[in-house]
Amino acid sequence: MPFFRFKDTIEEGDLVIVYINRDNMTSITVDREKTYNNRYGLFTHKDMIGKRYGTMMSSSNGKGFIHLLFPTPELWSLVVPHRTQILYQPDISYISSYLDLKPGKKMIESGTGSGSFSHSIARSLAPNGHLYSFEFHEKRFETAKAEFEQHGISDMVTIQHRDVCKLGFGLENEVDAVFLDLPAPWEAIPSARTAFRQNLVGKLCSFSPCIEQVQRTCEALSDNGFTDICMFEVLVRNHDIPPKQGTKVNGTAKPSKSDAPSLALRRLTQEEMNYQLVTKTPEECRGHTSYLTFATFIPDLSD
Amino acid sequence: MTEVDCPPKPLECYLIQAHQPVILKLPSGNHKFVKVVPGEYCNLGKFGKFQNDDIIGRPFGLTFEIIDRGHARPAKAQTLDAVEETTATNREIFDNPAAQQLSHEEIEQLKKSSLAGDVTHEELIGKVVENNLSFEQKTEFSKAKYIERKKKKFGKKFTVVEPTLHNVCNLYFSKNPMKIRDLRVDTLSQVVTSANLNAYSKILVVDDTQGLVLSAALSRISPLGNVIAVHESDSVSYDVLKHMNFPESIMERLHLISWSRVSRDCAELVSYERRVKAYRRTKATQELLWGGNLDGIIIASHYDPVSILDELVPYIGGSRPIVVYSPDKETLLAAAAQLKVKPDYLNPQITESWMREYQVLPGRTHPTMTMSAGGGYLLTAGRRLHIGRVGVIQLGVGLEHLISGEL
Ligand SMILES: C[S@@+](CC[C@H](N)C(=O)[O-])C[C@H]1O[C@@H](n2cnc3c(N)ncnc32)[C@H](O)[C@@H]1O
16 A cells, blocks of 8 residues: 555554654654664554554653654655755645646656655556656665655656666656756756657656756757746745743743743643734745756647 | 556546637737637637637647638747847837837738738738837847737737646636635645645545635545535535536545534434435535544635634544645634644644746846745644643653644
């Protein structure tokens, strides 16, 4: 079963996202012989089995706790071991929307890198679509291949160890969409052209951090007959809600030093939270990921 | 239905079919919704008209050209032309309407002949350019711009655009953003992923965006999924659905239920003889909803999100996504603050979307001069399952994030 298809109860062998807090998550594969530990305590896998996804689990000494979450592609992108730069949700979402990915569609991605993009795409194309993924770095290829197998998506993701700039994709008249995350995407464009289903219109996206790459890509796209060339940047900014604690002059919520631990033992009360709510942006955020260049493949209808 | 039973999309789905809603991109660059009724003409006003049968059976995304007497045929789409800069400058150019040697009447006459098919639009544009005295003095960039403007005015090329979720959202957003509560396409795309929409999703939707969010859900499920839409008690207004092109096998997976039927305490349904079918449908939808363990909920409603969640969150399964859209941040702020103190939610977060489009032309690449100022806000959280009250649990050092409000 594909790992993005929701299930309720944790079983031996499941992939589980351990949620400590927003900035601290990790993934584990449940193995009843093993124990997960962090600075808040020990958590035996055996005790996770039979628990429902979305529940809290206390550490064996009762001092700390974690939440056990189901691994969606979005959570996976946050915990995936980085072998390369990866794509994050805002870009993945926009690309998936533009390329109109949905069950049944077939597409190409290269390079596979850390597989962050692949998982999200596999989810969107399942169960009857297909993702052809290409990676020329042998170690990355092997790691990704193993991951796809572990996550139960290897029947709909074919990964190949191949230099797509030198050798092309080796696919003809096959796909609806192509995604390029390569240092020199322009070298892969002629082969992408051949890979599209030749009697239909197809969409291509190229993901490059530098504007010079975009320009070369656009030139190659134009030379290869692609149309509707356009380019976007998308970002997302968080608005955090800083806790308000007794900022009223006559407020009683302000903890004295000795009160602090007891305050630490509960969630904020409704009253505390309702008092003049404000948001605050984080000090830093992602300012640039890459430029998203899109183009349309037009079939040759000169008949 | 098993996975094997979910057939790949037949090829025809990618081709323009009779009676289908499509989007036309006009020479002016504007877009419009039309329905492809066979045997009828599609009238594009000053750009002319064409027989719908000329486009039926062709793949989506093709560019056509209106030729003589109301027909259209596939045409070459525009590609990027490099513009070589020359020594000409804009110094000598003044805005001078007299630069155009053709009179208004002469141009009108040319337009008429062009509509009738006696003159091609290239010829028409050529004449207009030829007779513009200042054209030769223009820089190459301004020449290209000038021709571009004339093409928009006198052109005959249109493109048949597939009504995908992305395209439909863009069209609404540029024409009538109020209808879809200013939900911009990049934000919508994040709704889709945040809700982990996939072929199997059993998803709950509360949609006041005329069905745009509902369309998002329907466009990502397969005949193996289910979408339950909770709507106003007396009316359903999902206008966007009629511009999408969902096959019957997907529409069958949409289950409508009004707010008055949501609560388990709502009046027992009465089966009137005449309305047995409607009765059965409502009953089945109630069972699907009350059966719980749904795969997530998406809210884009005028109503207070928390009041909606209080009613519906019990039906959402553990660890499943909760996604709330709002065009303003304050609504989500108030909601997020409340979710933080309720035990059913994990990690409520507010995000704002930002998107910028670029003009990409050889040697002239830059961000577009105007952009959409805002794409709306999302509140996302996970469904947390709990036994009893949170406060009861022994808490320790792991809990800084509880007070810092990060849970
Ligand atoms: C930035 S990473 C891709 C990250 C991926 N999109 C993700 O979300 O995890 C780029 C990958 O492309 C691979 N690559 C570069 N040139 C290649 C080529 N010519 N053929 C195949 N893979 C290539 C690199 O080895 C690298 O792993």
